[in-house]
Amino acid sequence: MWSLIEAAAWIAGIIAVLAGIFFGALAVDWDVEEAGCATGVGLVLIILLLGGWSFFFGLPGGGEDPPTDEETSIASTAPPSTPSDSAPPATTDTPQAPADPYIIADPASGPPGSSFTVTGEGFEPNSRVRIAWAHCGSGNALRDLDTDESGEFSVQLEVPRDLAPGTWSIKAFDPASSGACSGRPDTPFIVE
Structure with a gap:
């Protein structure tokens, strides 16, 4: 307008x-x-x-088009904030709950066939994780892998060559879980 x-x-x-x-x-x-x-x-x-x-x-002054349903469903889960250096160390004997899991793609964009790295933290230690493109179904799986003893992983992947340009979502989830994967860790990736 x-x-x-x-x-x-x-x-x-x-x-x-x-x-x-x-x-x-x-x-x-x-x-x-x-x-x-x-x-x-x-x-x-x-x-x-x-x-x-x-x-x-588009019309001059019209601004950007409203986001599509797919773009609005892609909400990157930000890494947890780190305490400042001036904060006193926590001194408690009770175990700390693990941080919410998150994943990051680096770089966060690239053309089909290009390589990128997905890094994840906050997952269950020594657990199976599936990295999938856009949906949680097994048909879109990029790789299944195991987290280390700290619940972290890093894996190099390739953008599928048949993927259309646009903003996509990379998700991480337990491949044995059933049902929808909403609320699972994800990160946006722009296919150029």
Whole structure:
């Protein structure tokens, strides 16, 4: 949606161009009828250019398209915050609950066939994890692997060659689990 200021600026710009055409034609000794005809041709060209621009690139001032359902469902799970150096160390005899698991892709974008690394932390120690592309179904699995004794992993993968450009989600989950994988650790990846 255009704002009032954007619309006024575009209209003022178009009027200035048309006035320039009209008075420029008069300055080279065209009569008013010829200058009016040149101005009319200029107006038609401006309308065609603005129409072509909006067809291929959207309306000026329109901003970005609203996110698709797939893009809004991709919410990256951020790594847990680390305590500052000035915070006193925790002194407790009770075991600490593990941090929420998360994964990170590095780099977070690339063309089909390119390599990237997925790193995960906060998983159950010595457990099986499946890395999958976009969905949790086994048909989209990239790799099954085991976490180390700290519940961490790092694996180098390749962007599938048949993957369409766009924003995708890489998920990590227990391959033995059943049901939907919503709420599972994920990270966005942009296929270029």
